Amino acid sequence: MAQWLEVAIRSISFLTILFIITKIIGKRQIAQLSFFEYIAGITIGSIVAEASLARERSIMDALIAIGVWGIIPMLADYIAMKSKTARSVIEGHSTVFIKDGKVLEENLKKEKYTIDELLSLLRKKDIFSLSDVEYAVLEQDGNLNALLKKDKRPLTRSDLQMPSVNEKEPYTVIMDGHLLVDSLAKSGKTKEWLDQELEAAGVTIENVFIGQINSYGELYIDLFDDQLQAPAPQERPLLLANLKKLAADMEIFALATDCEKTKKMYERNAADIQRIIQQATPYLSN
Amino acid sequence: MTVASSVKTCTAGLKQAEAVFSKLALLSSDPKAQQVFHESMRTMQEIIERMNKRIFEIENEEPQYRGF
Numbered sequence: 001m002a003q004w005l006e007v008a009i010r011s012i013s014f015l016t017i018l019f020i021i022t023k024i025i026g027k028r029q030i031a032q033l034s035f036f037e038y039i040a041g042i043t044i045g046s047i048v049a050e051a052s053l054a055r056e057r058s059i060m061d062a063l064i065a066i067g068v069w070g071i072i073p074m075l076a077d078y079i080a081m082k083s084k085t086a087r088s089v090i091e092g093h094s095t096v097f098i099k100d101g102k103v104l105e106e107n108l109k110k111e112k113y114t115i116d117e118l119l120s121l122l123r124k125k126d127i128f129s130l131s132d133v134e135y136a137v138l139e140q141d142g143n144l145n146a147l148l149k150k151d152k153r154p155l156t157r158s159d160l161q162m163p164s165v166n167e168k169e170p171y172t173v174i175m176d177g178h179l180l181v182d183s184l185a186k187s188g189k190t191k192e193w194l195d196q197e198l199e200a201a202g203v204t205i206e207n208v209f210i211g212q213i214n215s216y217g218e219l220y221i222d223l224f225d226d227q228l229q230a231p232a233p234q235e236r237p238l239l240l241a242n243l244k245k246l247a248a249d250m251e252i253f254a255l256a257t258d259c260e261k262t263k264k265m266y267e268r269n270a271a272d273i274q275r276i277i278q279q280a281t282p283y284l285s286n
Numbered sequence: 287m288t289v290a291s292s293v294k295t296c297t298a299g300l301k302q303a304e305a306v307f308s309k310l311a312l313l314s315s316d317p318k319a320q321q322v323f324h325e326s327m328r329t330m331q332e333i334i335e336r337m338n339k340r341i342f343e344i345e346n347e348e349p350q351y352r353g354f
Contacts, residue, residue, distance in 0.1 A: 164318075165318075165319075166316050166318055166319070167316060167319075168315040168316050187315070188315065189313075215314060215315050215316050215319065216310060216313065216314050216319070217310070217312075217313025217314055217315070218313075235306060235310075236310070239303060239306045239307070239310075242299060242302070242303050243303060245299070246296065246299050246300060246303065249292075249296045249299070250296070253292075253293065253296070256289070262340065262343075265336055265340065268336075269333045269336060269337070272329050272332070272333055273333065275329070276326045276329055276330070279322055279325070279326065280307075280322055280323070280326050283310075283314075283319050283322055283323070
């Protein structure tokens with residue numbers, strides 16, 4: 001057999017084997033969360049490189065080596081899953097670098113990190129000033145995670161004491177002009193509904209590059225033709241504006257009438273609408 | 287615009303808002319949002335009922351505005 005042909009065949013077959021092994025070990029292998037996956041990843045790579053180039057090596061040897069290096073991390077994962085003590089030995093544990101806003105020099109030394117490296121890891125998390133950090137921990141996989149001081153964290157709705165609002169994930173129902181039936185079923189909408197929405201937007205499904213249904217059952221579409229502007233869903237902001245107008249109308253009626261009973265009725269209506277506005281605003285504003 | 291017709295216009299607006307609330311309550315996927323929309327719809331229904339009563343009164347008081 002020609003030399004180049006053998007190398008090609010070896011490479012392709014080992015690529016396939018590597019693909020299968022990585023699939024079996026799963027996403028953990030790619031994430032390299034634990035020590036074992038890290039070394040197994042490097043070693044399997046080297047074995048495959050050696051086996052595809054060195055023709056004097058038997059394929060059987062390479063297969064056995066890959067098998068062992070593939071099974072060990074799987075075994076280690078399994079044991080780690082079953083026992084807490086084994087887990088701390090196999091996967092290691094995280095090390096606290098900053099506690100109560102103070103750097104723990106001992107732990108830094110134990111993990112052989114310099115202060116420059118700590119600062120660089122913090123900068124990767126967009127933290128430039130050590131004084132902003134309340135707590136920071138070095139994870140098993142070598143990433144640093146930091147908890148900012150309360151004052152330095154991004155502002156949230158609960159900080160402003162606004163009523164809590166939840167939104168569900170959007171569903172992508174149209175891709176490349178094709179309907180994704182599974183996704184549409186998951187979103188709980190029907191094909192008829194989608195057709196109606198598309199018709200209201202004045203487009204056919206073939207012209208839609210991406211179509212997503214959001215938490216409020218609104219369809220957002222992006223068209224193939226960038227010259228065309230797809231209408232953005234406006235129903236909710238429009239409803240909010242209408243409610244405000246209706247509340248104002250009620251107040252005008254209340255002022256215009258002389259009858260005490262009718263006045264009361266209009267005022268009550270205005271108050272009710274105001275209450276609706278207050279409750280629904282978080283859901284109605286975009 | 288007469289009082290009767292402006293009250294009727296306003297009631298029509300209320301009905302439209304009720305319909306939108308009802309649609310949002312059906313289409314939203316978050317239970318809390320569904321609940322808020324549903325409650326709003328119910329309140330709107332009560333308001334519409336009161337407005338209808340008022341329209342009935344106006345039409346009885348001033349029969350010439352009936353139907354506008």
